[in-house]
Amino acid sequence: QKEVEQDPGPLSVPEGAIVSLNCTYSNSAFQYFMWYRQYSRKGPELLMYTYSSGNKEDGRFTAQVDKSSKYISLFIRDSQPSDSATYLCAMSDGGGSQGNLIFGKGTKLSVKP
Amino acid sequence: DADVTQTPRNRITKTGKRIMLECSQTKGHDRMYWYRQDPGLGLRLIYYSFDVKDINKGEISDGYSVSRQAQAKFSLSLESAIPNQTALYFCATSEAGLAGGSNTGELFFGEGSRLTVL
Numbered sequence: 001q002k003e004v005e006q007d008p009g010p011l012s013v014p015e016g017a018i019v020s021l022n023c024t025y026s027n028s029a030f031q032y033f034m035w036y037r038q039y040s041r042k043g044p045e046l047l048m049y050t051y052s053s054g055n056k057e058d059g060r061f062t063a064q065v066d067k068s069s070k071y072i073s074l075f076i077r078d079s080q081p082s083d084s085a086t087y088l089c090a091m092s093d094g095g096g097s098q099g100n101l102i103f104g105k106g107t108k109l110s111v112k113p
Numbered sequence: 114d115a116d117v118t119q120t121p122r123n124r125i126t127k128t129g130k131r132i133m134l135e136c137s138q139t140k141g142h143d144r145m146y147w148y149r150q151d152p153g154l155g156l157r158l159i160y161y162s163f164d165v166k167d168i169n170k171g172e173i174s175d176g177y178s179v180s181r182q183a184q185a186k187f188s189l190s191l192e193s194a195i196p197n198q199t200a201l202y203f204c205a206t207s208e209a210g211l212a213g214g215s216n217t218g219e220l221f222f223g224e225g226s227r228l229t230v231l
Binding site for chain 1: 117153
């Protein structure tokens with residue numbers, strides 16, 4: 001079993017839809033949870049960061065962490081064509097700068113006008 | 114100008130050739146990383162460096178070597194390229210120290226170097 005599992009999709013939704021992206025993990029020591037967004041032909045960029053459990057909201061984006069279930073989610077409200085990208089979850093026990101950040105495979109999202 | 118610059122952006126080479134991918138950064142970060150991205154496999158860490166005198170192997174270092182020439186420069190070498198090293202390679206940087214408070218441990222990525230080994 002991989003440490004981090006993420007459905008690669010692709011996922012196609014109409015503009016305005018609510019999108020739910022998810023990852024599961026097996027390492028109970030993970031405390032730092034991140035979502036990176038990667039546009040085509042670009043490097044990933046940090047979208048959301050959460051420490052430990054709970055929710056975090058930033059505009060149309062909400063990140064949720066359920067450590068008891070080892071499950072994290074990213075919700076996108078009122079999705080826009082500009083949200084079309086690959087979304088990678090990432091997590092670690094010591095923060096991403098420790099060289100131990102584990103990435104999911106990424107979910108490719110397409111938002112159709 | 115990009116904060117993290119990778120050269121070349123695209124390279125096609127033949128089996129057995131030596132290849133160097135270069136990365137330079139203007140973010141002033143001490144920590145630098147090389148990742149490889151393959152379809153269906155995601156991002157995997159090849160090597161990382163916490164400062165000029167510190168080099169560490171990542172998950173998939175076999176067949177690769179690195180050099181940290183300065184705080185701002187970190188290069189990745191393939192001594193004898195093979196076809197299964199065909200991939201998209203990313204350099205990244207981060208601040209030092211454990212994540213927490215204002216330091217999220219965020220990685221700042223370059224735009225990638227696409228390498229094809231024939």
